[in-house]
Amino acid sequence: MRHLKTLARMMMTLAPLAALDVFGVAAPVSAQPIANPVATFAGLDKITGRITRFDVYIDETVLFGALEITPRACYNRAATETQRTSAFLEVDQRSLTGTSKRIFTGWMFADSPALNAVDHAVYDVWLIECRTSTDVPPPDARN
Numbered sequence: 001m002r003h004l005k006t007l008a009r010m011m012m013t014l015a016p017l018a019a020l021d022v023f024g025v026a027a028p029v030s031a032q033p034i035a036n037p038v039a040t041f042a043g044l045d046k047i048t049g050r051i052t053r054f055d056v057y058i059d060e061t062v063l064f065g066a067l068e069i070t071p072r073a074c075y076n077r078a079a080t081e082t083q084r085t086s087a088f089l090e091v092d093q094r095s096l097t098g099t100s101k102r103i104f105t106g107w108m109f110a111d112s113p114a115l116n117a118v119d120h121a122v123y124d125v126w127l128i129e130c131r132t133s134t135d136v137p138p139p140d141a142r143n
Helices: 002-020
Strands: 038-045 050-057 062-064 067-076 085-094 100-109 123-131
Touching (some): 038 067, 050 067, 067 123, 085 123
Antiparallel strands (some): 038 050, 038 123, 085 100
16 A cells, blocks of 8 residues: 555656656747737838837837837747747738728747738838837827
8 A cells, every 4th residue: 555655656746747758759848928018120111221110019009101010919938939029910001091901910020030021012010029118108198
């Protein structure tokens, strides 16, 4: 009986480690992503050649040229992950008549800016980082 209790204790101690080793191959343990309230982007105006860096709060829509950019999520992951910084965003193109047309919905990765880039003739936008704070006041604090 004592041997069964000892065996049960050993199995419970080793069970988490055994879950990492499936068929002799160790599976990587990934940390949970950290959500951030601010996404930092860079935008290129291809006509003027000017690059602008700007912070946007999650669920806030900003205008960069004719593009309306709305980040919905911005995550940081451990340095061991392949894509450490990612943001989910929606990008609409505003026309001269004031109507908007969705041109991009998806994930952007700071470590691979060309992977899911906004494809536009005049403007390029890419993710720089996700931040916990910014000097830009939140949308509800602006006049």
